[in-house]
Amino acid sequence: MQNTSSTQRPPSHLFYQSRLRRPLVDRAEGIYLWDQEGRRMIDGSSGAMVVNIGHGNRNVLDAMKRQMDRVTFAYRLHFENEPAEDLARMAAERLPEGMDRIFFVSGGSEAVESCIKLARQWALAVGQSERWKVISRFPSYHGGTLGALGVTGYAALSDPFSPMMREMPKIPAPTAYLDRDNLTMEQRGIKYADMLEEKILAEGPESVLAFIMEPIGGASTGALVAPDSYFPRIREICDRYGILLIHDEVMSGVGRTGKFLGGDHWNCKPDLIALSKGFASGYCPLGAMAAPSRLVKPVLDAGGFQHGFTYAGNPLACAAGVAVLNEIDRLGLIDNAARMGEVLKGELERLSERFPFIGDVRGKGLLLAAEFVSDRETMKPLPKELNAHQRMVDMAYERGLIIYSRRTRGGVEGDHFLVCPPMIVTNEEIGSITSILGDTLEALAAELDLPVNR
Numbered sequence: 015m016q017n018t019s020s021t022q023r024p025p026s027h028l029f030y031q032s033r034l035r036r037p038l039v040d041r042a043e044g045i046y047l048w049d050q051e052g053r054r055m056i057d058g059s060s061g062a063m064v065v066n067i068g069h070g071n072r073n074v075l076d077a078m079k080r081q082m083d084r085v086t087f088a089y090r091l092h093f094e095n096e097p098a099e100d101l102a103r104m105a106a107e108r109l110p111e112g113m114d115r116i117f118f119v120s121g122g123s124e125a126v127e128s129c130i131k132l133a134r135q136w137a138l139a140v141g142q143s144e145r146w147k148v149i150s151r152f153p154s155y156h157g158g159t160l161g162a163l164g165v166t167g168y169a170a171l172s173d174p175f176s177p178m179m180r181e182m183p184k185i186p187a188p189t190a191y192l193d194r195d196n197l198t199m200e201q202r203g204i205k206y207a208d209m210l211e212e213k214i215l216a217e218g219p220e221s222v223l224a225f226i227m228e229p230i231g232g233a234s235t236g237a238l239v240a241p242d243s244y245f246p247r248i249r250e251i252c253d254r255y256g257i258l259l260i261h262d263e264v265m266s267g268v269g270r271t272g273k274f275l276g277g278d279h280w281n282c283k284p285d286l287i288a289l290s291k292g293f294a295s296g297y298c299p300l301g302a303m304a305a306p307s308r309l310v311k312p313v314l315d316a317g318g319f320q321h322g323f324t325y326a327g328n329p330l331a332c333a334a335g336v337a338v339l340n341e342i343d344r345l346g347l348i349d350n351a352a353r354m355g356e357v358l359k360g361e362l363e364r365l366s367e368r369f370p371f372i373g374d375v376r377g378k379g380l381l382l383a384a385e386f387v388s389d390r391e392t393m394k395p396l397p398k399e400l401n402a403h404q405r406m407v408d409m410a411y412e413r414g415l416i417i418y419s420r421r422t423r424g425g426v427e428g429d430h431f432l433v434c435p436p437m438i439v440t441n442e443e444i445g446s447i448t449s450i451l452g453d454t455l456e457a458l459a460a461e462l463d464l465p466v467n468r
Contacts, residue, residue: 042069045436045443047416058410058447059418060436063232063265063381066292067341068436074297074337081333090327097332104339105302108274110283115310117319118327119301122264123157125288126226128303129260130161131321132313133224133286136258139312145223148260149213152184153424155234156226156262165226168234170425183217185209187231188240191374192393203241211251224258224286229276230378232265233420236385236430237377245280258285258309264301265381268292269342269437272352272379279378285309295338298331347437354439355379361448362433369455371396371464380437385422386429395428400462403429409457415450 026035037049045068047055060066067074081097088095102116117132119125130148137145150156152167160179163172167184188206190199197205214222225248231238252259261284266276270292273279286309290301313319325331342348359375362384366372373387386403388396396402403419406429410417422428435447459466 044068044070045439054414055411056415056443056447056450057435058415059432059434060292060380061296062291062418063270063432063434064291064296066268066270066437067295067338067345067347068438069296071295071297071337071341073341073344074295074334077337078297078330078334081330084329086328086330088329089324090322095327095329095332097329097336098327101332101335101339104336105289105304108339109287109304110275110278112283112306112308113287113304115305115307117303117305118332119290119303119323120299120325120328120331121301122262122288122290123159123162124323125264125290125301125303126157126162126165126260126262127159128321129226129286129288129305130165130224132303132305132309132319133258133260135313135316135319135321136309137223139316142256144220147183147217147222149183149185149210149217149222149225149257151187151227153187153234153422154184154228155232156228157264166234168425170421183213185213187235187238188244189235189238190241191376194392199241200243203243204247206240207244207247207251210248211254214251214255214257219255219257222255222257224260225252226260226262228262228266229279229282230266230271230381232262233418233432234425236383236420236422236432237381239376239378242280245277245282249282252285260284260286260288262288264288264290268295268338269348269351270379270381270434271377272348272355274348276378276381293338294331294334297338298328298334299325300328300331300335342437345438350439351379351437354435354437354441354444355382357441358382358433358435358439358444358447361444362451365448365452365455368452368467369459369464370467371459372455380434380439381432382434383430383432395423396462396464398427400429402458402462403431405461406431406454406458409461410450410454413450413454415447415454417451 040048040050106114150165154167156162156166164179165182190202261277267289287304294300362375372384373390374385386396388394407419417431419431422430
């Protein structure tokens with residue numbers, strides 16, 4: 015077999031975030047990927063929490079092939095196409111009542127931008143032009159474009175571009191698990207939600223357009239779950255001041271958390287929804303904004319939505335999306351994500367008993383994370399110089415497991431890793447994942463001189 019190791023390959027003309035080289039991928043199936051030297055890797059993070067239905071699903075590939083034989087591109091100003099119509103209908107059927115208008119995009123950043131821009135054009139259309147501020151949370155991540163970065167709360171990603179963008183107001187993310195007070199979790203949820211009202215009043219209610227949040231945290235907060243009381247209070251505050259509630263479901267949507275949407279766990283109905291990642295499960299670039307007719311109609315009546323992307327509603331991407339939703343239903347993957355998520359979370363909690371530098375295990379379904387700390391009582395993070403989250407990823411990779419990590423505390427310090435395998439994962443495969451995690455944590459503890467309970 016040809017030697018394809020990163021040390022033997024010629025220099026690459028590609029560049030992304032760093033100079034890191036990885037093996038050349040050869041093929042993928044189920045929860046596994048193989049490199050060109052034949053080494054098998056477990057995809058314990060579904061790529062970047064994307065491949066919800068697993069790799070190499072034959073029904074999806076066949077549906078894409080059928081569409082490729084017909085037409086792969088037809089611009090939406092020239093033709094409508096059947097896959098886009100079908101996917102819009104199927105999505106609307108799965109979303110909260112009234113979310114009946116779908117705007118397709120190619121990814122999560124585009125979906126968030128679309129939500130923000132529709133919200134603003136709605137305000138203009140209904141005579142509320144003074145509304146333009148979009149409040150968000152810190153930490154948070156909503157995308158890489160300048161507009162999405164403006165509502166992102168992650169210093170390492172947004173600070174370099176701050177002179178080039180309009181940063182929006184922030185409130186603290188509901189990190190109730192860090193609080194050391196005498197409040198109950200229910201009271202903490204109310205406390206964090208009420209910070210939204212305080213910020214609205216400080217900014218001037220007449221100037222605030224929307225509030226955007228991840229119902230279940232993504233990479234920036236490591237699958238953060240707010241107390242149950244948080245969600246109805248947020249909805250109540252938005253309604254009180256006429257502010258639109260935007261749910262960024264790019265990572266938590268399409269079944270990953272054991273419900274179709276992360277917000278469905280609390281029956282929390284937003285005004286706008288951003289979807290991507292698992293929507294086409296990595297088979298094609300695809301995302302969507304979902305909106306109610308009450309927002310869309312005034313915008314269209316006022317002259318149209320001044321926004322769009324070349325590949326919006328692409329027939330091949332939408333054919334993949336239709337097939338993915340069909341496979342989620344056929345295989346019962348949302349229920350499997352809920353069941354297997356409980357199993358995996360239990361295994362992570364058992365690892366935390368063995369490794370006391372794991373300070374918190376959290377998430378829902380198969381969107382799960384573990385956070386490293388130097389002291390469980392104070393939840394003080396590990397020294398950032400240890401770079402523990404990246405070492406955890408690299409050491410797991412060496413052992414055949416792909417996981418995902420980020421800085422927990424605003425991108426500056428703190429460490430967490432996410433374990434988010436495809437929704438097809440089995441009990442046996444979870445056993446393999448947690449076995450490698452245990453070996454990796456042992457090695458990490460030895461390297462960084464962290465405690466282990468024997």
